[in-house]
Amino acid sequence: MHSDPSLDAALDRLAETFRGMTAHPQESNCECHWGSAEELAQLKTPDTELDPDLLQRTWSAVDWSDHPRVLRRILPQFAADLADGRAEPVFGMEAVGRSFARGHWRQWPAEQSRAVEEFLHAWWSWTLTDPAPAVPAHEVLVAVSEASATITPWLRIWQSLPVPHPVADRHLTELVDSWECDLLSDMLPWDAWDNREAMRDELTAWLVRHAPARLGADGASPDLHERIRLLGLPAPARWEDPYWSRRPAVAGVWWPPGASGGECGGE
Structure with missing residues (x-):
């Protein structure tokens, strides 16, 4: 369970702002694939708690007529589940962000959109400074980036933390460990709906500029520093760099034709 005053305040604001909300009276969904008429009726009844399975099916469904x-x-309960790590998307945390994006929350009345933005910021900020967050920081980054169709504000929050910052720096090391294969192959590490190339380029440039100091503070291996350096090189120079031929194999990295090492980290 989380225990952060800013996050608690953001969740309280969501509960207050969206109290009494219901699905559209004519909303419907397939009983075979989504759920029963009785379950649908719960969405048209305000402020009753949904069981976890019903909540999961509701936020992940893509075919509501009025998402x-x-x-x-569902937002107050959904957000609380996200903060506590109880939401378990089948296809990754980008599915969480897409549920927000399908809701077009930035177009809502100002009080409502501010409440959503406050929650996203509080969730991300708390995650960065929690030594053992319920959801890994790089996965929360995926969710908030997809929810907002931008990675910029979330990287700025990370950048605003002091160096060294033992917790945030450890989270960055975990991000690089998890995402380096995709990034070295010039791919965004998740299947973004919007602004995929822009987010990939911004993330890569940010890592090249800011990761070395944080990785150094966290005691990351020299090899990880080398891979960050390679990210700063254009693709031809990257494959021709002397480090590339002597690097440890990296499973999942795409090797260009003729590059030593073979495909996907093979020798």
């Missing part, structure tokens, strides 16, 4: 109203109905 914004459905999202507003």
Whole structure:
């Protein structure tokens, strides 16, 4: 369970802002694939708690006729589950962000959109400074980036933390460990809906500029520093760099034709 005053305040604001919200009275969904008429009726009843399975099916469904109203109905409970790590998307945390994006929350009345933005910021900020967050920091970054169609504000929050910062720096090491294969292959590490190339370029440039100091503070291996350095090189120079031929194999990295090492980290 989380225990952070800013996050608690953001969750309280969501509960207050979206109290009394319901799905559209004419909202429907397939009983075979989504759920029963009785379950659908719960979405049209305000402020009742949904069981975890029903909540999961509701936020992850992509075929509501009025997704914004459905999202507003479930948002206080959904956000609390996210903060506590109880939401378990089948296809990754980008699915969480897409549920927000389908709700077009930035177009909601100002009080409502501010409440959503406050929660996203509080969730991300708390995650960065929690030694053992319920959801790994790089996965929360995926969710908030997809929810907002931008990675910029979330990287700025990370950048604003002092160096060294033992917790945030450890989270960055975990991000690089998890994402280096995709990034070295010039791919965004998740399947973004919008602004995929822009987010990939911004993330890569940010890592090249800011990761070395944080990785150094965290005691990351020299090899990890080398891979960050390679990210700063254009693809031809990257493959021709002397380090590339002597690097440890990296499973999942795409090797260009003729590059030593073979495909996907093979020798």
